[in-house]
Amino acid sequence: MDINKKVLLLAILKKEKDETLIDVIKKMDNTKVFSLKEGKKYLKELKKESFVLDDSLTMIGIAKAKEVELEFKI
16 A cells, blocks of 8 residues: 555544544645645545545544554554
8 A cells, every 4th residue: 555545544543523534635735745636536545445435434444544553653
């Protein structure tokens, strides 16, 4: 999995309850992690891979995000 998709997945896991997925992508754009256009592409890919449904992570997405979190802690 691409590092940027991993970062986005983790950011979605850590998002505030009142934040939307677009808000998360905008934060990534503001901090120059990736552009808004790239973020939307990554989000589309995460949805296609069944990690994201509507405005939150699926159970598979949560498990993968926690795996990514552990990977980044090492």
